[in-house]
Amino acid sequence: MFVTGLVLAAGASRRLGRPKQLLPYLGSTLLESTLATAAGCGFDQVMVTLGGASEAIRRGVDLSGFDVVENPGFAGGCGSSISGAMGAVDGRAGALVLLLGDQPGVRTGSVRRLVEHASGAPMGVCRYADGLGHPFWFRRDLFGELAALHGDKAVWKLLHSGRYDVAEVPVEGTVPIDVDTWQDYLALLSETGTAP
Secondary structure (H helix, E strand, O other), X not given: OOEEEXXXXXXXXXXXXXXXXXXXXXXXXXXXXXXXXXXXXXXXXXXXXXXOEHHHHHHHOOOOOOEEEEXXXXXXXXXXXXXXXXXXXXXXXXXXXXXXXXXXXXXXXXXXXXXXXXXXXXXXXXXXXOEEEEEEEEEHHHHHHHHOOOOOOHXXXXXOOOOOOEEEEEOOOOOOOOOOOHHXXXXXXXXXXXXX
16 A cells, blocks of 8 residues: 655744754754654655744755645644645555654654554554554545644544544554653653753
């Protein structure tokens, strides 16, 4: 099956006060780390959405190999990035895997496990030791739903709607830190034993 990987990186970082995509992390940046994970997953197409701090990201992050989708409505939440990106998904795609650009702790192995074990379901999500978390899997028959998303937490609302079977795929570890605040960033650095 042809699978597209989509990295969401259009956020304005309002709670953090500076572009979180460009925060230093393990010798690169948060976004570069997530893009490296996506690039290592064997997707047939890789995409990234930009919005807030787009120009700075284009200057500071190597986006080669990725189809870049600009989201001028990025203030409308993740839903707007997903819906805006659907028109650029390759027509051969049978599924889409969604990753967050500010969650560099997601492992390539977790993504591959999700793809392998969720492929028979319309939706899939990772089941970590402490709960559900990204990445998400969406089969082609949900692409219309994704194209109509709006607002924040839109995929979670779709997940919990009860309208589709959801494959919960067990993966190792706890839900990786999603960096929204400076405290989140410090916690992430603490996990890796690095200082800000």
